[in-house]
Amino acid sequence: xxxxxxxxxxxxDTFFDVLPIVVIIFGFQFLIIRKPIPNLKKVVxxxxxxxxxxxxxxxxxxxxxxxxxxxxxxxxxDPEFIYGVNKGLNSVLVWQDYLYVYLFAAAIGFSTTIxxxxxxxxxxxxxxxxxxxxxxxxxxxxxAIGVAVGIxxxxxxxxxxxxxxxxxxxxxxxxxxxxxxxxxxxxxLAYDSGGVTTSTVTVPIVAALGLGLASTVPGRSTLIDGFxxxxxxxxxxxxxxxxxxxxxxxxxxxxxx
Amino acid sequence: MKxxxxxxxxxxxxxxxxxxxxxxxxxxxxxVILQQPIPNIGxxxxxxxxxxxxxxxxxxxxxMGLFPIGDSMAxxxxxxxxxxxxxxxxxxxxxxxxxxxxxxIAVANEAAVIASKGGMxxxxxxxxxxxxxxxxxxxxxxxxxxxxxxxxxxxxxxxIQYLIIAGYLGVVAMTFIAPxxxxxIAYDSGGVTTSTITVPLVxxxxxxxxxxxxGRNPLTDGFxxxxxxxxxxxxxxxxxxxxxx
Numbered sequence: 001x002x003x004x005x006x007x008x009x010x011x012x013d014t015f016f017d018v019l020p021i022v023v024i025i026f027g028f029q030f031l032i033i034r035k036p037i038p039n040l041k042k043v044v045x046x047x048x049x050x051x052x053x054x055x056x057x058x059x060x061x062x063x064x065x066x067x068x069x070x071x072x073x074x075x076x077x078d079p080e081f082i083y084g085v086n087k088g089l090n091s092v093l094v095w096q097d098y099l100y101v102y103l104f105a106a107a108i109g110f111s112t113t114i115x116x117x118x119x120x121x122x123x124x125x126x127x128x129x130x131x132x133x134x135x136x137x138x139x140x141x142x143x144a145i146g147v148a149v150g151i152x153x154x155x156x157x158x159x160x161x162x163x164x165x166x167x168x169x170x171x172x173x174x175x176x177x178x179x180x181x182x183x184x185x186x187x188x189l190a191y192d193s194g195g196v197t198t199s200t201v202t203v204p205i206v207a208a209l210g211l212g213l214a215s216t217v218p219g220r221s222t223l224i225d226g227f228x229x230x231x232x233x234x235x236x237x238x239x240x241x242x243x244x245x246x247x248x249x250x251x252x253x254x255x256x257x
Numbered sequence: 258m259k260x261x262x263x264x265x266x267x268x269x270x271x272x273x274x275x276x277x278x279x280x281x282x283x284x285x286x287x288x289v290i291l292q293q294p295i296p297n298i299g300x301x302x303x304x305x306x307x308x309x310x311x312x313x314x315x316x317x318x319x320x321m322g323l324f325p326i327g328d329s330m331a332x333x334x335x336x337x338x339x340x341x342x343x344x345x346x347x348x349x350x351x352x353x354x355x356x357x358x359x360x361x362i363a364v365a366n367e368a369a370v371i372a373s374k375g376g377m378x379x380x381x382x383x384x385x386x387x388x389x390x391x392x393x394x395x396x397x398x399x400x401x402x403x404x405x406x407x408x409x410x411x412x413x414x415x416x417i418q419y420l421i422i423a424g425y426l427g428v429v430a431m432t433f434i435a436p437x438x439x440x441x442i443a444y445d446s447g448g449v450t451t452s453t454i455t456v457p458l459v460x461x462x463x464x465x466x467x468x469x470x471x472g473r474n475p476l477t478d479g480f481x482x483x484x485x486x487x488x489x490x491x492x493x494x495x496x497x498x499x500x501x502x
Contacts, residue, residue: 003303020353021454025326032342033333037326046322053314054453056307064304068283068295075291100290111278117315118456120275125324125460129475164441165432172425179418188417188481195487196456198448203360227441230448234487
């Protein structure tokens, strides 16, 4: 019974998230474009599928993944666990002591990105538009690697307490340099992949990891250091997607020689 | 009917495959590194079932509803040649989908708590709420603006890298003058604004526009709207932090 009522709650919330979009779309369609929507029935059914699908998805995450994911994030950043693995209490921690945290950051960044619905949507579009030159899985894996590297580096930053903007500015410089040498056709898609990676699945677990770390690492404040992981996760996929494009570009060039 | 069921089962198995990495990661860390039993296995299986079913329905709905409507609206606007209404639509889409975004509301409330602890605003409920609402509308406005600029880029064929580099310079410049407390939130706000429904719709709109305007390539010109939508909030949130502080 409680399962059903909590599902209905999520359905209700999701409905109100989708509502403004539906109002805007149908408002413009009827008032400005003033043409019937082709396959109206199918489109409406599609919206219902999106609504119900998103509801199940969010409720499932809430029941199955988030509690375990967040619990693990706190357990792994717990000083007791970190001291216990390495040495007795009261010894000074160095950044190498957080090895498992980095490992977890990389693994969870990669795997949650693969499951991210908005990335899947963009990948489907990219595959159809590029006539298969960019594959759904190629793009998703490239982005997931970027997120994994980004979040790992982000946890390293929290542990060491170095300023966020140094990393981000350095990242921007790399992105700009890569833009100069990457095949033109991929640039816009690569920039987009930064923004789509961090939504429904990744944000809650990654945010728990960041806040957990910032509250347990000595000398860090949750206020200043707890944020920023999402920023890393949206910057590094840009690099990895451009890297993926360069790699496949070079490979085809070498084959053609 | 049978073919329909078979294709549905196929989609379900694909969704399961998408989810498998998370299951493996959690099982590995829980079992091998932390050496803790997994609590409530029944509950977790029920949740995983919901996630797989939900993802399958979502993808089906994308292909039936969100993608076609994005395409057809882009096509209709391009044929009508009415740039003014297209830009209004772009702004409404960006603003309307962002202002109610739950992730953004969460971040805005978090930011309000930080601001009141940092003494930038009064430590009262009302002041915090005002601050959070102001932040939300700032971000929503900046996303609306981003989609407008992105659509203009597609129409006029501007090169995306120049605009992005200009945006980066804006972010860097603001970083040096904005209060330290706001920087982390500002950087993160770029990532949280683009929700699961906005992304497919905006992508379909961009690709649809680029396909229906002569001389534009859907791959080179159609993407990029999301990129703007995740860049402008950073600049505007830092500006908001300065204006309040």
